[in-house]
Amino acid sequence: MEKLISDLRDFAKERNWLKYHSPKNLAMALGVETAELTEIFQWTETEESRKADAATRKHIAEEVGDVMIYLTMLADKFDLDPLSCAKNKMKLNAIKYPVNE
Ligand SMILES: [Mg+2]
Structure with missing residues (x-):
């Protein structure tokens, strides 16, 4: 994950695209994708949706x-690791939705 974050930062920096990468723009791009x-x-x-050629x-x-890519870039703007966010949310989901026995 750290390598992806680093590569995305470098990719944008090399192209001088960081000026376009506000959280608002990244959230919009994420929605589009x-x-x-x-x-x-x-x-x-x-x-049919279960099958794919x-x-x-x-x-x-x-x-x-x-x-x-856009999720990672957006999370990075807030110094968040998407994998950690997902793991933490799964813990909350397990509490909110306990297994019925
Ligand atoms: Mg696309």
């Missing part, structure tokens, strides 16, 4: 990558 991922499944039947799988992988 999430919509692009969602669009892949738009109008598909439920069972090689081209669709490649497209899904690219959009997952875009979502991860």
Whole structure:
């Protein structure tokens, strides 16, 4: 995770893009990329959405990558590690939604 964060910082810095990377812009970009991922499944039947040919799988992988990039960049603006955030949220979810026995 640290390597990805570092690489994303370098990538933006080398292109002089940091001036565009406000939290607002990154949150908007994250929303756009999430919509692009969602669009892949738009109008598909439920069972159809479970299957993906090689081209669709490649497209899904690219959009997952875009979502991860913007999520990581947004979290980095607040000095947050997305993996730690997810782990912490899972702990809260386990308390909120206990297993019914
Ligand atoms: Mg995209």
